[in-house]
Amino acid sequence: MQAVRRSRxxxxxxxxxxxxxLQPLVVVGRGLRRLAYDGRAWWEAAPQExxxxxxxxxxxxxxxVYLLPYGPALAVGALxxxxxxxxxxxxxxxxxxxxxxxxxELARLQSLYEALVPCxxxxxxxxxxxxxxxxxxxxxxxxxxSFTGEGRVERLLLRYPAHFAxxxxxxxxxxxxxxxxxxxxxxxxxxxxxxxxxxxxxxxxPPLPAxxxxxxxxxxxxxxxxxxxxxxxxxxxxxxxxGWGSRDVPPVVWRTGPRSTEPHLxxxxxxxxxxxxLLRSVAVQALRHGDVLVVEGGGAGEFAFLTGRPGVPxxxxxxxxxxxxxxxxxxxxxxxxxTGHRARQAGDPVPADVRRPLWVVVDRPALxxxxxxxxxxxxxxxxLEVPLRHGRAAxxxxxxxxxxxxxxxxxxxxxxxxxxxVVLGPESADQVRAVLGEGPAAAPAPQPPRGRGYARLGxxxxxxxxxxxxxxxxxxxxxxxxxxxxxxxxxxxGRPAGAARAxxxxxxxxxAGPVAAGR
Ligand SMILES: Nc1ncnc2c1ncn2[C@@H]1O[C@H](COP(=O)(O)OP(=O)(O)OP(=O)(O)O)[C@@H](O)[C@H]1O
Numbered sequence: 001m002q003a004v005r006r007s008r009x010x011x012x013x014x015x016x017x018x019x020x021x022l023q024p025l026v027v028v029g030r031g032l033r034r035l036a037y038d039g040r041a042w043w044e045a046a047p048q049e050x051x052x053x054x055x056x057x058x059x060x061x062x063x064x065v066y067l068l069p070y071g072p073a074l075a076v077g078a079l080x081x082x083x084x085x086x087x088x089x090x091x092x093x094x095x096x097x098x099x100x101x102x103x104x105e106l107a108r109l110q111s112l113y114e115a116l117v118p119c120x121x122x123x124x125x126x127x128x129x130x131x132x133x134x135x136x137x138x139x140x141x142x143x144x145x146s147f148t149g150e151g152r153v154e155r156l157l158l159r160y161p162a163h164f165a166x167x168x169x170x171x172x173x174x175x176x177x178x179x180x181x182x183x184x185x186x187x188x189x190x191x192x193x194x195x196x197x198x199x200x201x202x203x204x205x206p207p208l209p210a211x212x213x214x215x216x217x218x219x220x221x222x223x224x225x226x227x228x229x230x231x232x233x234x235x236x237x238x239x240x241x242x243g244w245g246s247r248d249v250p251p252v253v254w255r256t257g258p259r260s261t262e263p264h265l266x267x268x269x270x271x272x273x274x275x276x277x278l279l280r281s282v283a284v285q286a287l288r289h290g291d292v293l294v295v296e297g298g299g300a301g302e303f304a305f306l307t308g309r310p311g312v313p314x315x316x317x318x319x320x321x322x323x324x325x326x327x328x329x330x331x332x333x334x335x336x337x338x339t340g341h342r343a344r345q346a347g348d349p350v351p352a353d354v355r356r357p358l359w360v361v362v363d364r365p366a367l368x369x370x371x372x373x374x375x376x377x378x379x380x381x382x383x384l385e386v387p388l389r390h391g392r393a394a395x396x397x398x399x400x401x402x403x404x405x406x407x408x409x410x411x412x413x414x415x416x417x418x419x420x421x422v423v424l425g426p427e428s429a430d431q432v433r434a435v436l437g438e439g440p441a442a443a444p445a446p447q448p449p450r451g452r453g454y455a456r457l458g459x460x461x462x463x464x465x466x467x468x469x470x471x472x473x474x475x476x477x478x479x480x481x482x483x484x485x486x487x488x489x490x491x492x493x494g495r496p497a498g499a500a501r502a503x504x505x506x507x508x509x510x511x512a513g514p515v516a517a518g519r
Contacts, residue, residue, distance in 0.1 A: 028080055031087025052243065105147050112153070113138035115182045119175045120160050131161050143199075153183040156202045166195050169439070173429060175200065180443045188464075190442040205230065205442050208466035209249050210449050212240050213485045214281055215468075219253065221289045222260075222357075224282055226252045226422060226455050227467040234463070243481075252455045252463050254420050256397045257357065262458040263392040266410075266418035267401040268435050273425025274451035274467050275401040276302045276363055281470035282399055283361050284489045287311050290357030290395075293329060295322045295380065297364035302472045310491045319372045319380065326383035329360050329396070333387045336394035358396045360387055365414070366406030381411035388417035404431065422465060424453035438462050 065071040101109065113136070120132035131141045144157040156179075165171045176191050179202050183189065192201040209228050217225045217238060225238065228249045237248035256263055265282070269275040276298070283292045283306065294303045296317040307315045314325045336354045343350045362384065369379045387396045400414050423435040426444045433439040436456040442464065445452070451467035471478040473486045 024084070027087040028083045029087070031083030031085065032079075034086050035083060101145070101147060102151070104151050108151070108153060109138045109142060109145060112156070112179070112182045113141060115178045116141075116158075116175065119171070119178060120164055122161070122163055131159055148204075152187075153202070154204050156183070158200050158202075160198050160200060162198055164198070166193055166198070173439070176429070176443055185446050188442045188445045192441075205464070208452065208464060209240075210452070210466050211242055212249065212466075212468045213242065213482050214284060214470040214489060215241060215485060216288075216489065217251070217285065219285075222255055222257045224254045224256065224285050225468070226254050226265075226278065226282070227451070227465040228252065229455075229463045229465055233461070252457075252465055254455075254457060257395060258393055260392065262419035264388055264398040264418045265400070265420040265422065266414065266435075267399070267422045267424065268404055268407055269401070269422075269424030269453065270427070271403055272450070273448075273453065275403070275424055276472075277451055277470050278422060278424065278467045279303075279361050279363050279399060279401050280472065280486075281468055283359065284470060284486065286357065286359040286361075286397075287489075287491060290359055292359040292361060293325055295325060295360070295362045295365070295368070297322075297362070297366065297368035299367075301474070303361070303363070305472060305474045305486075306490070308493050310493070319368060319375055319377055322368055322380045323372070323378060323383070326360075326380050329358070330383055330386045332358065333390055333394045333396050336396065337390055340394070355395055358394075360384070360391075360396065360398045362398065362400045364402055364406065365400060365411075366402055366409035369409055369411075379411070381414060384411065385413040388413050407435075419458045420455075421457075422453060422455045424451065424465075424467070426453060432462065436462050440464070 065075045068074070113132070114134075117132045117134055117136070121130060121134070129140075130136070140159075142156060142158050144155070145153065146155045148154045160166070160175075172191075172193065176189075179191070180189055183202060188205040190201075190203050190205050192203070194201070208230065212228060217240070219225060219238075228240075229252050231250055234250045234252065236250070236253075238251040238253075239246050240249050254262070254265065267275045267278055280303065283294065283303070286292050287306075287309070291311045291313055292306065293313045294306060294315040296303050296315065299317045301317070303315050306312045313328075314321070316322045316325045336358075340350045340354050343354075365381050365384070369381050372379050384398060384400070387394075387398050390396075391398055398418070400410070400418060402410055421436050423432050425448055426432045426435075427446075429439040429443055432444065432454050436454060438456065440454050440462050444454075449466075451469065453465050453467075454462050455465040456462050469482055470486055471482050473483040
């Protein structure tokens with residue numbers, strides 16, 4: 001017995017001795033882990049424009065230390081000292097201890113609960129204690145919750161009474177608006193309604209990739225990247241490169257052509273929300289496999305950089321030029337339909353010039369229609385009806401962008417035939433619903449970044465969308481790297497035009513000239 005006690009004592013003394021010897025190593029190891037954790041947290045939280053300079057500074061610092069005599073040894077010594085300092089005091093610093101919500105967080109939960117009482121309480125509620133009552137507390141109704149480091153609600157799972165009309169969109173919106181306001185503005189929330197279990201889950205959405213710049217996306221012919229969305233919202237990812245290397249992001253891919261069920265696109269947005277940028281992005285991608293004709297109603301010359309490029313029959317911004325270009329599009333659509341029809345009847349393959357995609361990109365047509373009326377001319381939007389109605393079979397795709405305030409002036413054909421829809425910079429879920437036919441799962445952020453909005457392809461789900469930055473390379477304020485990125489995607493001027501363009505010209509160029517500068 002005594003022998004056993006002696007051996008246990010010896011083992012404990014040995015373990016204590018080993019712990020004493022290893023203690024400095026444990027502290028340094030913990031410190032190194034904490035330093036790495038802090039560094040990573042800073043990097044993830046830092047805006048893109050700060051990462052570059054800091055990364056460069058670190059690189060120069062490391063190089064300098066490496067070149068100094070005894071530099072690497074001194075640096076390792078200094079790192080160990082800092083790690084030793086940082087590693088003091090217990091091993092729980094990486095993950096804050098589970099202490100539960102503090103008084104401020106509890107107060108937030110209670111105020112959220114009280115704000116929901118008018119939505120969920122019913123005066124004549126039968127039976128036992130109701131889930132929501134003016135003198136009630138949140139404990140029974142809020143099943144799960146978590147907070148951010150700053151004490152803001154990050155996730156909330158709540159129960160609602162069975163009598164609440166959760167299939168009524170208006171009732172739901174009322175609850176979502178309350179939660180949106182009370183959980184803290186400036187963030188985007190997703191609301192998950194579980195009608196079977198009478199549960200509502202609110203979660204904060206992570207930001208979308210906002211730093212992707214125009215580049216040759218890895219897509220098949222007939223596919224156009226409208227932008228990027230939430231992870232898991234679409235079944236595929238796309239590799240993109242930025243200043244830091246390559247990564248995979250989930251894209252919103254729009255398919256056009258004869259088999260597309262949504263062959264034309266309508267973009268609506270608030271002024272400055274990035275509608276022209278999306279059109280530029282689409283046009284630049286379309287030029288890889290087709291021809292692009294641009295009608296610019298805004299007249300700001302935001303597409304002038306395309307003028308004279310191979311595959312660009314016209315860039316028009318005057319009423320006369322737009323009418324001439326769109327009349328040509330009507331004839332070209334009809335010519336393609338007839339030629340294709342004849343070829344099929346004769347059992348021949350459809351000629352390549354008929355299969356080459358033609359894109360008609362129209363920015364702010366409402367303004368052009370207004371000017372045309374003022375000049376007593378035909379409305380250019382009337383001429384969009386033929387390509388919109390028959391374009392799918394003729395490989396003609398129409399893309400229209402307009403501001404919300406001009407939406408009422410859009411022609412009936414534009415509204416009827418554009419089944420791919422994007423709404424940019426919306427201020428409310430109602431605005432999204434009005435354009436896409438369905439509201440978003442997440443309430444729009446109050447001040448969304450440029451190029452942020454929602455997309456819906458036909459009857460598909462409403463997807464959050466971030467358009468890749470595709471600035472006008474002629475704009476003096478454009479960042480030089482982004483300007484070069486856009487220019488690199490354009491076919492060089494002076495290169496012989498494709499066979500399709502020659503054929504299209506043979507069919508009759510736009511009366512203002514095959515390539516009209518438009519202003
Ligand atoms: N996705 C984006 N990423 C970065 N910047 C963007 C993005 N979209 C737009 N911007 C910037 O926002 C500004 C306005 O964009 P744009 O001209 O495309 O908006 P718009 O909706 O067409 O507005 P307007 O009708 O007033 O011209 C531009 O400076 C543009 O570079």
